[in-house]
Amino acid sequence: GNSVTQMEGPVTLSEEAFLTINCTYTATGYPSLFWYVQYPGEGLQLLLKATKADDKGSNKGFEATYRKETTSFHLEKGSVQVSDSAVYFCALSGGSSNTGKLIFGQGTTLQVKP
């Protein structure tokens, strides 16, 4: 079945450091891919998405490129801020399983220190 694997956290960075959070997936067909962010005490917010191979999603300085050849959707940001401290979830939907359900990774906690 479909699945998503994220790098384990926590990831601890200093302010202005470069961020990469790895995400790989297993799916049949052509899924859509998402990154969600969860700030402390809140629900999940959609950060960015990509719906087909080679698409790049971007928002708030974060980017991720849909790489079908490596089945990956790594999240990157060039210069993190303390306010980026949160839990980040990679997710997929669709493909051959066209139900509207999302398959989530386990989440990666990011801590940014001043």
Place this chain on the structure above:
Amino acid sequence: DVKVTQSSRYLVKRTGEKVFLECVQDMDHENMFWYRQDPGLGLRLIYFSYDVKMKEKGDIPEGYSVSREKKERFSLILESASTNQTSMYLCASNPSRGGGQPQHFGDGTRLSIL
């Protein structure tokens, strides 16, 4: 913007009580979902619904039921609350079954069963 509203941010109940968690969305979405989120386990799907009066079991439906009498409202019911149901509960919605549809989340209800 889509608004998904969960009725309570924090809730404390006693073992054996019947507990209702309410969720309302304002964008006429077809699909609604209930998850629970626990440290180290990520998000786990409890139940979902594609339409009024329809429901489907997710990955962990035991001990829960749901109700969808109106399109905008999806209720999660703990028939007889137990301490192992202490968790963060998240409601989400998306427009339809088609792939590429992100889910929109509420702020969550942190439920404690004493």
